[in-house]
Amino acid sequence: MIPLRLAAFTGFCYTAPMTLWILPLLGEADSWEQAEAVLQQAGHAMLLLQGLAVMLLSPLFPVRGSPRQATLAVVLTIAVPWPLLALTWLVQSFALAPLLLSQLALVTAGVLFLNIARLPLLRPFRSTLVPVLQILALVLLLKLHFLGFTDWLRG
Amino acid sequence: MNPGAPYLSRFLSLLAAWILLLMPPGVQALPGVHIGFQPAWEGRYLSGKATEVEVRILSGTGGPFQLILHSSAGEVFYQGTLEANKPYTAWLPLLPNPDEPVIATLFLDDKEIARRKIWFSPGSKPLTVLVQPVSRSPSPSTVSVPAQRLPRTIDGYRSVGSLTLSMDSLVQLDREQLEALRNYVGDCGNLWLAASSRVLSNQLKAIAGCGGTRIKILGQHHVAYTAPASASLPVPLASPTDHVLKPLMVLMFLYLLSLLLVASTRNKAGAMIAVPLLGTAGLLAFWLWQGNPAKLSIWAEMGSGSHSIRYRALLQIEGLGIENQRQVRLSRRLGIPDAKGNPPIITIEAHQPDMASLVVPVRPFSRPEYHFRGSFSAPFRLRLDLNADGPKVVNLGSLRTPAGFFTWKKHFFRVPALAPGQDWRPSPDTAVESAGPWAAKITERSGNSGTALVLPLSLPDTKLVPPDSGLDTVDGWLLIRPSADST
Numbered sequence: 001m002i003p004l005r006l007a008a009f010t011g012f013c014y015t016a017p018m019t020l021w022i023l024p025l026l027g028e029a030d031s032w033e034q035a036e037a038v039l040q041q042a043g044h045a046m047l048l049l050q051g052l053a054v055m056l057l058s059p060l061f062p063v064r065g066s067p068r069q070a071t072l073a074v075v076l077t078i079a080v081p082w083p084l085l086a087l088t089w090l091v092q093s094f095a096l097a098p099l100l101l102s103q104l105a106l107v108t109a110g111v112l113f114l115n116i117a118r119l120p121l122l123r124p125f126r127s128t129l130v131p132v133l134q135i136l137a138l139v140l141l142l143k144l145h146f147l148g149f150t151d152w153l154r155g
Numbered sequence: 156m157n158p159g160a161p162y163l164s165r166f167l168s169l170l171a172a173w174i175l176l177l178m179p180p181g182v183q184a185l186p187g188v189h190i191g192f193q194p195a196w197e198g199r200y201l202s203g204k205a206t207e208v209e210v211r212i213l214s215g216t217g218g219p220f221q222l223i224l225h226s227s228a229g230e231v232f233y234q235g236t237l238e239a240n241k242p243y244t245a246w247l248p249l250l251p252n253p254d255e256p257v258i259a260t261l262f263l264d265d266k267e268i269a270r271r272k273i274w275f276s277p278g279s280k281p282l283t284v285l286v287q288p289v290s291r292s293p294s295p296s297t298v299s300v301p302a303q304r305l306p307r308t309i310d311g312y313r314s315v316g317s318l319t320l321s322m323d324s325l326v327q328l329d330r331e332q333l334e335a336l337r338n339y340v341g342d343c344g345n346l347w348l349a350a351s352s353r354v355l356s357n358q359l360k361a362i363a364g365c366g367g368t369r370i371k372i373l374g375q376h377h378v379a380y381t382a383p384a385s386a387s388l389p390v391p392l393a394s395p396t397d398h399v400l401k402p403l404m405v406l407m408f409l410y411l412l413s414l415l416l417v418a419s420t421r422n423k424a425g426a427m428i429a430v431p432l433l434g435t436a437g438l439l440a441f442w443l444w445q446g447n448p449a450k451l452s453i454w455a456e457m458g459s460g461s462h463s464i465r466y467r468a469l470l471q472i473e474g475l476g477i478e479n480q481r482q483v484r485l486s487r488r489l490g491i492p493d494a495k496g497n498p499p500i501i502t503i504e505a506h507q508p509d510m511a512s513l514v515v516p517v518r519p520f521s522r523p524e525y526h527f528r529g530s531f532s533a534p535f536r537l538r539l540d541l542n543a544d545g546p547k548v549v550n551l552g553s554l555r556t557p558a559g560f561f562t563w564k565k566h567f568f569r570v571p572a573l574a575p576g577q578d579w580r581p582s583p584d585t586a587v588e589s590a591g592p593w594a595a596k597i598t599e600r601s602g603n604s605g606t607a608l609v610l611p612l613s614l615p616d617t618k619l620v621p622p623d624s625g626l627d628t629v630d631g632w633l634l635i636r637p638s639a640d641s642t
Contacts, residue, residue: 004418004422005427008415011414011431026403030522032519035519072424082431086438
């Protein structure tokens, strides 16, 4: 499977359940405060899922495709839930500038991981390196999440 | 707890109000500007309800002015033009908060020239109003006022439980006072007439709601009043709240489906990246296109042959667009609404005294609701007879009535438009399965006889909504009962 297809399906796998979870809750909300709270929770969860997807997949992309395809695959993994994130901005759960910065940070981190895995120097150790990178990224992401790094997204 | 405490606090707040009224107006205003406020019913009102204040302004300089009556329960903006050294009087509705005074700020030529506090005395019981010269032993909820102090807006009557006045007082009332009183009795307000003739009381009963049972002559023996089925009116049906969600769900479903299709069938990077970008752009475009739709639903009822219609109206704004407020223009006959969510902000312009603008702060997914109540004159006269041959509807007025529904013995019939003088009887060929979304409410409200005529209300009929209201949809229904049910 080409990296882009893998990225699209991964994005679908975490965006579709989130959509099915959020929209009925929004239907029950009869005030802006309730809708804002729902979308804020959803936005936090979505950022965590985006981070997990990109950290787990990006070291694998170089193995499966060209550098250009791998970079676009990172972008696509992150881009699939953008309509839902646009909704969090419209309802003012998140401010626009921090939201854009978070997406940029995720793309940068994904491309960085991708290129570390591609380094010729580390090629002989790839079978060990990829799981180590994935575990390190996962720990870093969870650490940032529990430190409340998404709180600044509210602006 | 000291039982005299409520009376003491009421006395003190009244004293404070009088001191403020009697203070030289120049204390807080610019020299040459005099401003005074006279709240209806000596400042007493039913907690949570709107009331009225008489505003008097005298200024040495003329020009456009704006008066803002602010409380945390709602705001009223009044705009007019002052003439130099000519007294200006206006009667304005307002919604006080029980815990604070209303702040009145006067701007002349956009400069703040006076700021005052208006104190009110909230109560938990409806007021018993005696219009002088009628008198009775005073009680905490009794207010005695001269006829010229009776309200000129329908909001002035929101706190009144019963009103007693004489024939002499009635003839002293001006047009605005009579209109406000008509709305009060039209909405089943209790009215006691002192030394009144039967002719007068019958005339008043004809324009009153609840079949005129709330109008009585003082001194005559009356059977204890029991509220008929029509005494309380239901709130109109709220619009379904999922109509925001359905397009959003369809949009997201189409987006995810197209992502799957493109990912499964195309290998081109551009096509795959374009899908989320187009999906995001589509959602933003949908939001921009939506706006904040405003819907007014009216449910009205009247007795057969009555001249007055009682109504309840519900204004709903759906927070869907990016605009953070929505403005609608309504007749002042609707009065200040009871709000769910946002305190009402009302703008009244002196050159259009019958109109008011309601400004509604809106945020995405918020659903502010405003409830109105009152009465208006019946645009057409229909008589609904129940006799041995079955029911009969007769158009006694001079206007053609709209087509509607008739319910009888748990069946619905389609009633055609009736020309003046025309009558109609239900027959098997006019029977229909249902009367649409209102069927359950029609059955519930058709009274003991289970017989009622239901007609759609159009905007010109109600005179509650101007053509340039800015409302997206208006949905109104009028239910007419046989006379026996109304009384």
